[in-house]
Structure formats: structure tokens, C-alpha cells
Amino acid sequence: MNNLIAEIETLDLAIISLALITLFINIILVTKVRKLRLRAKGNHVKTYKLLEHIRKHQSSGALLEASIHEGASAVENIHQSVSDTAFNVIEALSSSNKTKIRSRKLRVIHDHTKNGVYTSVKKVNKQVSVLTDSVLSGKKGKSTGDH
DSSP states (O other): OHHHHHHHHHHHHHHHHHHHHHHHHHHHHHHHHHHHHHHHHHHHHHHHHHHHHHHHHTOOHHHHHHHHHHHHHHHHHHHHHHHHHHHHHHHHHOOSHHHHHHHHHHHHHHHHHHHHHHHHHHHHHHHHHHHHHHHHHHHHHHHHHHO
């Protein structure tokens, strides 16, 4: 009977410990999400101001390119923060070294893939900007030649 009571008490302590760990992790995640929201709002304000500037000045593709580049960078930073938090939680909660090693490998693959994707977006943005500028400059030349 005493063994049963001891096992129940041990189980109770384990459940309480798990609940406290879960609570602690949730507090960390909520704090991270709040910080990310503030950063996202700040990036949104910057992007909105840049778009407003573009509209006011009827600017060239360079400002639009900069806006897209900044937007992609902001999304990339938020993406990295979220994935870092997730991988850190996985590693903190992993009880086996095998799981931790797999998580680290997955993180390397994820980060490499993420870097490739955002680099590609920025390169395509640059190429589209160059193409747009050349098309617009070609149209300007044709329309001035017709007059």
C-alpha cells in the first residue's frame, strides 16, 4: 500500500512538473509572439510609408524593388525567429540525444532552404526591376520618337 501511495505521489510530482514546464514554455512563446507582433507592426509601418512615398513621387522601379526587398527581409526575419523558437523548444524538451541530433540536422536543412528561398526571391525581384526599367525606358524612347 505504501508503495502505491509513493508511486501516486511520484506521478503527481511528474504531472505537476510537466504542467509547470508547459506553462513556462507557453510564457516564453507568448513573449516571443508579442515581440514578433511588434516587429511585424514596425515593418508594416515602414513598408506602408515606403509605398506611400512611391505613390507620391511616381518613382522608378528602384523604390519598388527596395520595398519588395525590405518586405522579404522582414518576413525572413520573422520566419527565422519563429523557427528558432520552435527548434529551441524541441531541443529543450527532447529527452534523447537521437532526437536532439535529428532536430539539429533538420534545423540546418531548414535554415539552408530558407536562405535559398529568400535569396531567390530577392534575386528575382532585382531581375524584374532591371527588366521593368529597360521596358519602361524603351517605351519612353518610342513615345518621344513618335512626337
